[in-house]
Amino acid sequence: MTEPTLVLAVDDSMTQVTGMQLLLQQHGYEVMTAANGRLALEAVRERRPGLVVTDLQMPEMDGLQLVAALREEFSGLPIILTTAKGSEEIAAKALRLGASSYVPKRTLNEDLVPTIERMMSMVDVAEHVAKPSTLLTSIEMELSLGNDDMLVPNVIARLEQPLSELGLLDDTMQMQISTALDEALINAIIHGNLEISTELRYQGTDEQFREIVRERQRQTPYRNRSVTIKMAANREAVSFTIRDEGPGFDVSSLPDPTDFSNLGECGGRGLLLINAFMDEVVHQDNGNEIVMSKKKADALPEND
Structure with missing residues (x-):
């Protein structure tokens, strides 16, 4: 047991x-x-x-x-x-x-509880990443993910394997990248492809919300949509491009994700974490594509 x-x-x-x-x-x-x-x-x-x-x-x-x-x-x-x-x-x-x-x-x-559950799934990912390798110097990868948010930890694990080989991941950077990817992928699936609003998350129990998600995953046109993840990395930095097939949204309608006075807001929590953990975050105008970049800690310029 x-x-x-x-x-x-x-x-x-x-x-x-x-x-x-x-x-x-x-x-x-x-x-x-x-x-x-x-x-x-x-x-x-x-x-x-x-x-x-x-x-x-x-x-x-x-x-x-x-x-x-x-x-x-x-x-x-x-x-x-x-x-x-x-x-x-x-x-x-x-x-x-x-x-x-x-x-x-x-x-x-x-x-x-949902935050703890997702965090512990990322701990499991971290325990199975590869060791640094002298052979790999750069990599480009493209993955396609359906709308099963339970597969997100597996996708993160697949992306982080080569990052570990490139020597990009210490414990802190690994957790920050995992969290940013988790938030971006969940946003792309739940809010993007399935078009489920943040407000619904707080109108019932977690199980009721999960049932809404499961129902949308079975319905057309939502079930036919996918999320595309592109990664480009070398020994100094990594960039992720994540795109969903939903109708998009007005990014400016959310609380400013770079303003930490919005920490207490329900909406935009994922974007705030992404902006806290990544060095650069760019959204497409229609809101269904996000590009996130991060440099290795020792590659960052020192602050005066």
């Missing part, structure tokens, strides 16, 4: 941390808790969890300091931030330091 994933929930609010604990236990996770970053770091050193969910504003050691400490000692450990109004600036810094994703506190009940 598979052991349940251990999650460390960190928050100085007893109400918040208890709520997270009950929610995660109901979904089969083993949960340990900590009231601040210092206690969380001690807990991880004693027993490493599969994933950490942390608040940002806490006494003794806040969430930003915790992310920095965990990245130093446990570089591959996924970290999900819980964000509230007023924590946008520290959350932006934490994402750049190496936090893996975030969930607004006001949608915690709807979004935390």
Whole structure:
């Protein structure tokens, strides 16, 4: 029998941390808790969890300091931030330091478990990537994906195999690229090809939303659409072009994905994460193609 994933929930609010604990236990996770970053770091050193969910504003050691400490000692450990109004600036810094994703506190009940599930699927991907190779110097690849969003982790794994051989992926960059790809591919399938709006995600339970997705996957014309993924990479950088066959959307209608004051907004969360983790993001005018680029950390110019 598979052991349940251990999650460390960190928050100085007893109400918040208890709520997270009950929610995660109901979904089969083993949960340990900590009231601040210092206690969380001690807990991880004693027993490493599969994933950490942390608040940002806490006494003794806040969430930003915790992310920095965990990245130093446990570089591959996924970290999900819980964000509230007023924590946008520290959350932006934490994402750049190496936090893996975030969930607004006001949608915690709807979004935390699905975010953890997707994050753990990407951890499985990371465990099977190839080792760097001296033979591969560059690669171009094109993949076609239908509308089964459950296959997204497999696609990410296929894309990251040559990136690992090229020596592009340390633990932090691997998680950032995985998250950006996951968000872009899910957006292309759910919002692009299947034309399901973000609002529907919050009008019922997660299972009700999944049923809407399954129904659209069976219907014409949605079921006949696909997502095209093109990748070009060398030992210094990688570029992804992801295109869906939906009608597109007005990108300007979403909250500015480069403005971290929009962290608490339900819509545009995926685009905000993509912009946080990739060096350059460009959308086609009709909204159904995104180009994302990222350079290897040691290839980036140093800031003054």
